[in-house]
Amino acid sequence: MSNAKVAFVRPPNLQKSGQWKKQGVIRCPLNIGLLASFIRERGDYDCVLVDFETTETSSITEMAEVVLAQSPRYVCMTTLTPRFPTAVRVAQEISRLDPAVTIIFGGPHVTGSPQTALYEGISYGIIGEGEQALLELLDTLEAGRDPSSVANLIYRDRNATRINDARPFVKNLDELPFPAWDLMNLDDYVDPAYFKGRHLAIFSGRGCPYDCTFCASRVTWQRKLRLRSADNVMQEIRHIVNVLGVRNLMFWDDTFAANKKRAISICNSIIEEGLDIRYTVQIRADALSDELIEALRDSGCGFAAIGVESGNERMLDNIGKRETKDRFRTAVSAMKRAGLPTIASYIIGLPGDTHETIKETMEFAMELDADQSKFMILAPYPGTRVYDIAFEKGLVDPTSFEQMEDLNYYDSVAINLSEVSDEDLIKYQDQAYEQYDAVHAS
Template sequence: MKVTLVNPPYPPSVHSHPPFIPLGIAYLGAVAEKEGHEVTVIDCQAEKLNYEAFRERINRTPSDVVGVTATTLLYKSSMKLINIAKQAHPEAVTMLGGSHATFWDENALNEYPSLDIVVRREGEITFAELLDKLQTNASLKSVLGITFRNKEGKIVRNEDRPFLEDLDSLPFPAHHLLPLDALKRMGKVLFPLITSRGCVFWCDFCSTVRMFGRGYRWRSPKNVVDEMEMIHNKYGVNQFTFYDDAFTVNRERAIKICEELHARKLDLIWDCGTRVDMVDRELLKTMHDAGCIAVWLGVESGSEIILDAMNKGIKLDQTRQAYKIAHEVGLMTIANVVIGFPGETEETAKATINFVKELNPDDVGFYVATPYPGTPMYEQVINNGWLRVTDFDKYDTAGPTFETPWLTMEQLAKIRYKAYQDFYLRLGYVLKMMRRGGTYGISAVKTSAAYALRAMHIKLS
């Protein structure tokens, strides 16, 4: 079958982030090719294709199946592409996958008659089975993990598919299907890997447990480094980023990955994300010696009241210790912070801003708490009648979508802007990042300059 996989563009009203490799699509493409199907990938983000440009492309792309991925932010954009694809190829089967589709499956099918099938949760095995059934015109009743519109127009929701336990059995992502030249930043492509799936924590703002299961499944160290070595040899790449929610959840495995990199004498650099309660000096030193240059550590809040409300399961002293050790062993640190979670006040937000400055990370992301479908926070916001923005195009974590008895949307927007100003407009920070240079240093200095110019404009006006 001729299979077309699509990475949708950002909504026109949203600032477009630099393009990155759509790893989920690359995995699906690899699975489909392994089963003998002809696969084409259209990456609207990397190729800067708007809806009309996509229409022109899909019109000249023979397609029996068109699959589009969707986060909440990209949902409406994805569905516009589904509509366009169905107009171009009325007989093609249209599919939607991804985190938003998983928790919005029946809604999506009801809202968009041009959509035929939703693939829920992780999709590789489901997708391969679907293609087999469609190729032979077989019934979809037995395909686990899908919601679909049957021949009578009725929406049918099959049972969930059990999670794949042997992640080593998956083929490596099909990077050759992607427009790699268009994905370059500063002349290089940053290749992502994901080495584990699932989580054992229940952070209320996150859908990982509901999407990938409560518990961890991981690839073997050999399989992980095999992929890195293959990419290095094939594409001349020496920098990677791990997309795992918590790379160090299995401490022994993380160390073995480092040992495998040493054993093969691969001169590679990489970064990863993890929890502050899942690192120690020996582990971070081992990672640094194996090429790790930066760690993304979830700070989330500088208030233990808010951390408890989030069900984060960490204490401020654990965060302090993790950042202290990371700096001492020579790792750059990037802080992930959520502001505006239900219960947040101006006082707790101020405590968070001050806490981040105390930690002194090399970079920071202040993300507005956003009620994504599939998260406990979504249910909390809906049940309390706090939701004010229903347009998913606005769910970009940059602007508020709900307000609580403790904070208005206007207050929260001002807090976020002040948080960035307070962090980036510190002379000591700017000088430190100028001395550091490199991708992280240059990016941080540019951000500081942007906030300085914005502050000057506000004062002059």
């Protein structure tokens, strides 16, 4: 088998500003860590990882030179929509400096907008779950064969972009290797607001069975929920704690308690083994029970994040939330009684949002009074149902780099589906934080 070098690249987040930048938050590149681990184990490729969240550069050319200094035969770049324009520019500069390098794009943006993914300089794209597709593509290219039949592949056929059908998802997630943590400088990944020292992330499952109109989870995972076994999750936690020496974790599952019995089992194992970790989860309010809340608290959960989204019942119905204000009240009240810190998130500018419904959301946030509240402006990412609505209304330009870069939740409105002006949406976001901060400063 070939020992070709593959460079996995995370583009920089140029949208970091305000409090986010001030806090110095840097998350680990878990997705490309998983991909690198898989192709290294199954294909014996020589992998490196370049993280431009932690690598200081001053220009696109310098980024390209940093990547090429690794002497890769293949460059694989992950692409969230706001970072896609920068990724394209870096890819094009790499291609200009060394046309022999094969550049492969993947990630949520490519999956959500495959028809516009292959800019000049980008050799191939991969949609959906990437491990098996990337390995097959690399093996095919190394063997000198035509890759056009590789499932999940986006490729050029003369002047047309071809998008192959997606392959079935990996059935047993327990069979996948743990992330290639050895390719990263773990000390770089910090979040001073929540953790003392470095922190890492973990996926204990993939997908979400729900179908909220604003959520990009369905873009990649198609609402198909797959969970790792509790034993396999615990093996990874032990490795992170005992081998890597990291005790701060973020579970990046869309909803940690999709299987409540498994979630409680993981919590109880952490307690029984005395692992002494601090971790965070994202969870639905309707999944919370007193037993689960206590298990989370006692096993080291530093906070549970719930998506409330709106304080108006009609808006909750319209976005497919399938939860009610009373359900949120019950959940937050139970977490407060148990002493489990809560983060509640809200979306300003949902389709049809009015001055009245936005004010209801702000009032509901003050009523729930979570330990922390986040107020985000709607960002319709490609592949979501709100993006489809915006496209039908003629509000989307799939090739606009400026619009992509504005899809960042804070201080900008890229696509407005509400009945409120862009300026007022930003004002409401500022007011919501001011009101929340005023209450918690007293």
